[in-house]
Amino acid sequence: MDQVLVECIYCSSEFNPARGKGDHVFPAALGEFEGLRVFRGACPKCNNEIGKSEEELIRCGMEAYLARVSDPPRRRRTTNPKWVGSKTSPPPxxxxxxxxxxxxxxxxxxxxxxxxxxxxxxxxxxxxxxxxxxxxxxxxxxxxxxxxxxxxxxxxxxxxxxxxxxxxxxxxxxxxxxxxxxxxxxxxxxxxxxxxxxxxxxFQVTDHYFRSIVKMALHYYLCYNKRGKLGNEPEFAAVREFIKNGGEPNQFLISPKESPVKVGTPFGRTPCGGAITPREWCHFFFAEDSAEFIVVCINLFLGPGYVQEPLFVRLGDRLSTETDGGVWAHHLQWTPGATVKGTIKEIAVGYQQNIQILAGPGLSQIDRSSWSGMIF
Ligand SMILES: [Zn+2]
Incomplete structure (x- = not known):
């Protein structure tokens, strides 16, 4: 069989995308899902290198806490209560x-x-x-x-x-x-x-935490976009550089006000003071590819009684002369403690105005304002 080589979006070297595991849109520690697409645009070397940032997300960030509460399906599940930090940050x-x-x-x-x-x-x-x-x-x-x-x-x-x-x-x-x-x-x-x-x-994090979130957003977008974008285009140069070498997260993590989309989750606070939370634990991904810039909204770990602010990641500009890529969203759901993979399904999304949300047992004590680079 002929080897079809492609160019790595991060280092431009040629590699065979059929080899290796590719990059799951997000770390397996946050749950494994049936049929989640795999990003194959990064060479094994870059994939391995940029994957190191994930360690902070899954060990040091709020996600480390929520993964324990929600117990998503994953291989090598551990029952060890001990918290271990990453190479770059201490544990919570x-x-x-x-x-x-x-x-x-x-x-x-x-x-x-x-x-x-x-x-x-x-x-x-x-x-x-x-x-x-x-x-x-x-x-x-x-x-x-x-x-x-x-x-x-x-x-x-x-x-x-x-x-x-x-x-x-x-x-x-x-x-x-x-x-x-x-x-x-x-x-x-x-x-x-x-x-x-x-x-x-x-929770103490460095830019590795934000790099792994931005990488998740970019790879999600690239796996599901309808405009044939591969990730090597000039509009993604800055985001690639940040994922690979770090920098100032605020260029990419934008406040909900700056975002051309006003979220797409069906969950959140209601005007009368309550909150709608999902019955089952889930993650929520949303992409906006029809406005002046490309935005992916990530909402990790929504569950019974738990809602948090989504993260808005600005990936790059979309020129008005380009085709409209539309909007799409995915709902990734699991049952805590399950040994079978969670499900992923494409869903229709609505728009909402107020997204300042942080509620749920234990979450009221979490002060996100002290996170470095966080802008909510
Ligand atoms: Zn590479």
Missing amino acids: VMSTKRHGAKLRVRPVSRNPQDIDIPDQIVIEDQDGNHYPILLHAKWTKNSVRAKINALGIVGKFNVHISVSDESRVKLEQVAEVLWPGEELNELPLTEVGNHPVEINHV
């Missing part, structure tokens, strides 16, 4: 406030809402900043003192203590050495059992 940090102290919490199962509070002391400096120091099983007064010193706190500080009886005895024995003359604030004991607490999540 979870904390809760108890009696005025900001305590670190840790998940005890895949469900991130299922947590416990490990033994720890919290150092509070004079500016009111809280620094939790976890007391691992083998902690010593020297290891704790080293951690406190590493904080570089000048002047007096408060120490909040949240420990089991065993660690308490040990702490009392070394308190004078660790904190000569400092004020200790022992938190009241919590009775054994289940208690609801509010959990605060901090």
Whole structure:
């Protein structure tokens, strides 16, 4: 059979697109879907290279949290509750406030809402900043003192203590050495059992996070566009450069106001204050190829009780002299914990004006405004 070679849209080298796995429109960790098209315009080397950005999306972003809540179908499903960061960013940090102290919490199962509070002391400096120091099983007064010193706190500080009886005895024995003359604030004991607490999540991401979202948008567009666009056209030069080498995400992630489309999801807040959320977990993709610029709207992890703002990605300009590529959308749906792949279906979309949405258990504590480069 003849090999039909194509040019990689990222590096222009020629390669055989029939080889290799290609790029699924989005990372398998966010769910595997029956019949989702595969993007074959990137050579294996570039595919591998740009794929590295995905690690931040699936491990460090809010998507890491929502993937655990919604449990999409995927191979190599893990039940390990541990959060692991990417090479470029730490894993999400979870904390809760108890009696005025900001305590670190840790998940005890895949469900991130299922947590416990490990033994720890919290150092509070004079500016009111809280620094939790976890007391691992083998902690010593020297290891704790080293951690406190590493904080570089000048002047007096408060120490909040949240420990089991065993660690308490040990702490009392070394308190004078660790904190000569400092004020200790022992938190009241919590009775054994289940208690609801509010959990605060901090997600730290770099431009890799946004590069993987923009890549998802571009490859989705290229897989489904009706104008025969391959991705190597000049209007996509800037977006290719960003995906490959990084840069300022705000050129591509635009605010809903800047977008020529006012979303297409059937879900969101209603005028009377409620919200329409889907009965089953899903992702939602929408492409606008008929306006002055090409926009893909991505809404990941919509589910029972969960709606978030969609992300609008501006891929490039569409000249008015070009044909109208229309609009289209896909609804990707799954049942949590299912072992069969989720379904993908093309859907008709409506338009909506107000899309400032962030609701759902746990989500109210997520502050997206602090995300670097985020513009909502
Ligand atoms: Zn390449």
